[in-house]
Amino acid sequence: MKIPLCKPSIDNKELRLVNKSLKSGWLTHGPDNLIFESNFNKLIGSKYSVSMNSCTSALECAIKCLDQKGEIIVPSFTWVSSANAIINTGCKPVFADIDLETRNIKPNSVENLITKKTIAVMVVHFSGLPCEMDEISKICKKYKLHLIEDSAETLGAKINNKYTGSFGLGCFSFFPTKNITTTEGGMLTLNNKKMYIKAKKIIAHGISKSKEKPWERYSILPGHNYRLPNHLAVLGNAQLKKLKQFNLKRNYIANLFKKNLNKFNNLIVIPKTPKNFTHVYQMYTVRILKGLRNNFVRYLNKYGIEASVHFDPPLHQQKIYQKYRKGNLKNTNLLSKQIATLPIYPDLKKNEVDYIIKIIKKWYFKSQSKV
Numbered sequence: 001m002k003i004p005l006c007k008p009s010i011d012n013k014e015l016r017l018v019n020k021s022l023k024s025g026w027l028t029h030g031p032d033n034l035i036f037e038s039n040f041n042k043l044i045g046s047k048y049s050v051s052m053n054s055c056t057s058a059l060e061c062a063i064k065c066l067d068q069k070g071e072i073i074v075p076s077f078t079w080v081s082s083a084n085a086i087i088n089t090g091c092k093p094v095f096a097d098i099d100l101e102t103r104n105i106k107p108n109s110v111e112n113l114i115t116k117k118t119i120a121v122m123v124v125h126f127s128g129l130p131c132e133m134d135e136i137s138k139i140c141k142k143y144k145l146h147l148i149e150d151s152a153e154t155l156g157a158k159i160n161n162k163y164t165g166s167f168g169l170g171c172f173s174f175f176p177t178k179n180i181t182t183t184e185g186g187m188l189t190l191n192n193k194k195m196y197i198k199a200k201k202i203i204a205h206g207i208s209k210s211k212e213k214p215w216e217r218y219s220i221l222p223g224h225n226y227r228l229p230n231h232l233a234v235l236g237n238a239q240l241k242k243l244k245q246f247n248l249k250r251n252y253i254a255n256l257f258k259k260n261l262n263k264f265n266n267l268i269v270i271p272k273t274p275k276n277f278t279h280v281y282q283m284y285t286v287r288i289l290k291g292l293r294n295n296f297v298r299y300l301n302k303y304g305i306e307a308s309v310h311f312d313p314p315l316h317q318q319k320i321y322q323k324y325r326k327g328n329l330k331n332t333n334l335l336s337k338q339i340a341t342l343p344i345y346p347d348l349k350k351n352e353v354d355y356i357i358k359i360i361k362k363w364y365f366k367s368q369s370k371v
């Protein structure tokens with residue numbers, strides 16, 4: 001059996017809608033972007049949303065909206081985009097540690113790194129689980145820092161009924177592995193009108209048009225082309241309708257893993273969801289103990305299961321990020337050597353989940369006899 005790590009769910013109705021949109025002749029940012037943004041506001045509870053061509057663009061745009069340069073505290077245990085967006089906007093990442101159980105940035109690790117140069121905190125909601133936003137929001141308020149949420153991996157998860165992306169400047173990804181997809185795509189969510197107007201300019205070349213003479217176009221800032229085309233917004237709208245169903249299915253699969261793997265916790269540690277938090281399992285990650293992680297991933301791969309690792313090496317261990325300030329990254333160092341990602345996606349079938357569990361059990365009993 002061959003089981004990929006991720007598989008997007010795009011149905012025929014969605015293909016027809018995209019086809020129709022392409023045939024309409026409107027191929028760039030257009031009316032469906034506005035519908036997508038409005039639907040996103042309703043979901044997240046944000047005042048404004050700006051659709052873009054990626055989460056990386058949304059992260060860069062969010063930082064540019066701050067109108068400040070300085071240090072931004074971010075976990076080292078993340079995808080490169082989080083730190084790249086900071087560096088590419090003329091700021092400096094400062095790497096904070098994570099909690100071993102949630103894999104998310106630790107509030108006290110953030111607070112220990114704040115200096116006069118700090119302008120913002122960028123949390124990363126890892127694999128579908130929100131960070132401890134009440135504590136982090138309090139820290140940001142206390143030190144007057146901006147709050148950016150890299151929510152690329154977490155769409156639809158809540159803490160006490162409040163969605164990720166509604167605490168600060170929220171950045172989402174619609175890459176094919178994410179909770180919904182527009183192939184490539186992203187969204188910025190925010191509540192500040194001034195920043196919203198600026199974000200709209202940044203994504204479309206920084207151009208302002210005069211009402212009297214619309215052919216005269218003035219550059220009011222050196223903008224980018226971060227726009228999401230209309231037909232991808234059409235796909236985004238259709239996918240958004242299925243988000244709840246998608247996340248329920250991800251949770252159903254996660255529960256099957258939990259039920260079957262929980263008892264092997266001397267070697268395989270499954271993820272836990274804190275009270276009052278929801279998890280949307282963009283990834284299902286386990287900790288493999290006793291130095292056996294690589295052996296586990298290779299074993300599953302040998303049986304056609306595309307298990308993988310997110311993230312090893314963490315950013316602070318990579319050459320281009322080594323010059324930046326960092327805290328004590330003990331948990332990050334440990335977790336990056338233990339973490340493994342199992343396939344999870346809405347179209348993963350029960351017999352495929354059973355097969356993954358069967359192979360993991362086989363690996364467990366084989367390894368158990370050796371340790």
Ligand SMILES: Cc1ncc(COP(=O)(O)O)c(C=O)c1O
Nearest residue numbers: 054055056079081152173174175
């Ligand atoms: C935490 C995190 N941030 C940012 C990104 C970048 O998203 P995009 O590919 O939409 O730019 C990803 C995607 O893999 C991610 O996992």
